[in-house]
Amino acid sequence: MQTNLAPEYQNTPDGLAAEAILRKCVHCGFCTATCPTYQLLGDELDGPRGRIYLMKQVLEGQTPTRATQMHLDRCLTCRNCESTCPSGVDYGHLIDIGRKLVDAKVARPTSEKALRWALKEGLPSPLFAPAMKIGQLLRPLLPASLQKKVPAKQEAGVWPSRIHARKVLLLAGCAQPSMAPNIDSATARVLDAAGIQSVVVPKSGCCGAVKFHLNDQDGGMQQMRANIDAWWPLIDPGSSSGVEALVMNASGCGVTVKEYGHILKNDPAYAAKAARVSELTRDLSELLPELVALLHGKLSDAARASLVFHPPCTLQHGQKLRGGVEQHLAELGFAVRVASNESHLCCGSAGTYSVLNPELSYQLRDRKLGNLQPAVDEVIISANIGCITHLQSGTVTPVRHWVEVLDAALLSR
DSSP states (O other): OOOOOOTTTTTSHHHHHHHHHHTTOOOOOGGGGGOHHHHHHOOGGGSHHHHHHHHHHHHTTOOOOHHHHHHHHTOOOOOHHHHHOTTOOOHHHHHHHHHHHHHTTSOOOHHHHHHHHHHHHHTTSTTHHHHHHHHHHTGGGSOHHHHTTSOOOOOOOOOOOOOOSEEEEEOOOSSHHHHOTHHHHHHHHHHHHTTEEEEEOTTOOOOSHHHHHTTOHHHHHHHHHHHHHHHHHHHOTTOOSOEEEEEESSHHHHHHHTTHHHHTTTOTTTHHHHHHHHHHEEEGGGGHHHHHHHTTTOBOSTTOOEEEEOOOHIIIIISOOOSHHHHHHHHTTOEEEEOSSOTTSOOSOTTTHHHHSHHHHHHHHHHHHHHHOOOTTEEEEESOHHHHHHHHTTOSSOEEEHHHHHHHTBSOO
């Protein structure tokens, strides 16, 4: 796609990056067929191709409007279009640039700015954990709309104490430890059973995705740098720590940390370190091929539940990891299936999207649950805290992280 950058964007990092991405787009429209918002709204401007044209117009000097901002806001950043695109258009990075440029020129209403500020400052804050505890305590008294955002209190279980020669780093995170603490401890127990020790560095925190995708890109990058500083003593090539990987059990965090190298590539102080972090980062599911052999004989036949798997967009489209969870859990003796229809489509969670665009988000949730069609004896599993919480708000069927059901089947827990 031919693009003539306006003078203000010429020779700027954002302008040059966007132009390179736009040049790959051939306007074929394959992306619209797999775009969730286009499926719901049927509006060209609420599909990738239309949004690309809106961003192209801004880059060429046309003044954006609130309508432009709205259409970009409605994008889930699910990156399904990237999986569909035959030309390799890097849409996810383009939408980050487009939103940044549009927000610089289009003022938001005060109420909207306040909500976005509360989300980007509140979710990664140390105050989120005590706030969540209060919300869980008062959950029966909360309005239904708020109950959906506050999961029932969960016990984490015991963190293993054994020391192993093999060690991996886990992300301390922000929302997951407060909303579903058992995911981290289950991860540690499963890895412990396989002879791998999980290490958490207290000074690491939010991966930076919340702020970055709410257009506080500077704030997001500061969190990324803080994590790199916290991890570096253990992952420095000259370190003798023995940490072999950064393992992410939230696919939304995983796709972000894998992109640290891209996001910080123009930072001379952090570019090389960020590339090292991205190189070492693995989604937990990427360890499954090895875990199959290491956990052989350590699982209870009676505890292996029947499962229906929702692959998060950040796993199947963002990280391009498809089929592994289903295949390897089946090898471990679980009965596992995926939705027979639209398993590639987003559930509507998409980070803070369910708060900012609830009407569209809940339509996508209900559509996803309808396609999953869980039986009475099945458990819905996923690989991202946002998807798990969002889906659970619309069903009585248990929704869990796949590592939790694997942990529950361990003979020695």
